[in-house]
Each structure stands twice: as C-alpha cells, then as structure tokens.
Amino acid sequence: GDSVTQMEGPVTLSEEAFLTINCTYTATGYPSLFWYVQYPGEGLQLLLKATKADDKGSNKGFEATYRKETTSFHLEKGSVQVSDSAVYFCALIPTGNQFYFGTGTSLTVIP
C-alpha cells in the first residue's frame, strides 16, 4: 500500500548548519508529495509541495525535489535558523485521495 518512510529524529543542528531530512515513499501511480511543518502547540503548515516527477518545491529557503527514480523527496536547507526548530512531516497523496504522513522528524537548532 501507500506509505512514507521518514528519517528518524530527533535532529539537533547548530545555527547556519546544512539540513537534510530524508523521505522515501511507496505509492501506485503518480502521487503528489508534500512537506508540512508543525510548531509546538500548533497544527500543520504546508511548507512546500511537488506534484510531478522532477518538480522542485521551495519555500523559506527549504527545497525538495520529487525523484521518481529513487522514490524520494528529501528536504534540504542550506543554513538553518533557531526559528526553524519544529517537527517536519513528509506526506503524499496518491492521486487525489487522503494524505499519508511520515512519522515526523523533530529538528532543534541551537544558537
């Protein structure tokens, strides 16, 4: 069935470090892929998305490229800030159906 496998956390980085959070997926057809972010006590906020192979989603310095050949959608940011501390969720929608979420990766950025 459809699923998302996400890098286990927690991840702790120093400010200005490079961030990668790995995400791979299993899905039939051509799903849309997403990264959501959850700050403490809040709901989910859409960070970026890609709807077809080779699309690159980007927002607030974060990027992820939809790689169909490796079934991956890794999240990257060149220089993290303390304000990026949150939990990040990779998700997919297989052709207009429900979201399937990864388990989430907690990121803490220390000054």
Place this chain on the structure above:
Amino acid sequence: KAGVTQTPRYLIKTRGQQVTLSCSPISGHRSVSWYQQTPGQGLQFLFEYFSETQRNKGNFPGRFSGRQFSNSRSEMNVSTLELGDSALYLCASSLVFGNTEAFFGQGTRLTVV
C-alpha cells in the same frame, strides 16, 4: 482570509463519555478531512467529507463518526471514549474533494482520563 478554525482547543473527558469536535473550514472550501495525531501512531486519516457526504474513511472503529453541514462546517464525534483516544485531532480544509491543497487547523487536544 480566516484560516481553519477548530473548537474547542482543549478538552478533558472521562472514559465512557462521548465528545463532539467542530471544524470550520476556510470560506469557500467544501472538503473537510479529519486526522488523529498520537505519539505512537503518528498522523492517521479518519475521514473526509465533501458536500455533506463522507467520501473516504480511514481504519477507525465505528465509535468515530462525523458529519458535514450545508455550510461546510464539520463535526466529528467519538462515543464511549477510551484512554487511547487521547490525541490531537486535526481538521484539514480543501477547496474541493481530492484537491491536494489542504490547510490544517490548530487542532483539538483531547485528553481522556
């Protein structure tokens, strides 16, 4: 433009009771989905409503139910509460059914004691 509004934000109930949670989607959005978030199971899909009809349902027992009103507002109900129902319940709003642009509310934190 107002976002997705979930009420109440926090709720404490006793085992065996029932609870109703409310979600008001973004104005003009007609699809509402519900998710349960727990530390052990992560985010799990409960159901999706569009035009007052349930279009999709996750793998939850019949104690979990929902409905959608003509103004697109949705409620979910959990009957005979169990300790394991303690979770953050998130509502997501989309323009139409199957639309991939979903916006989440802040959630209702339910604690069952």
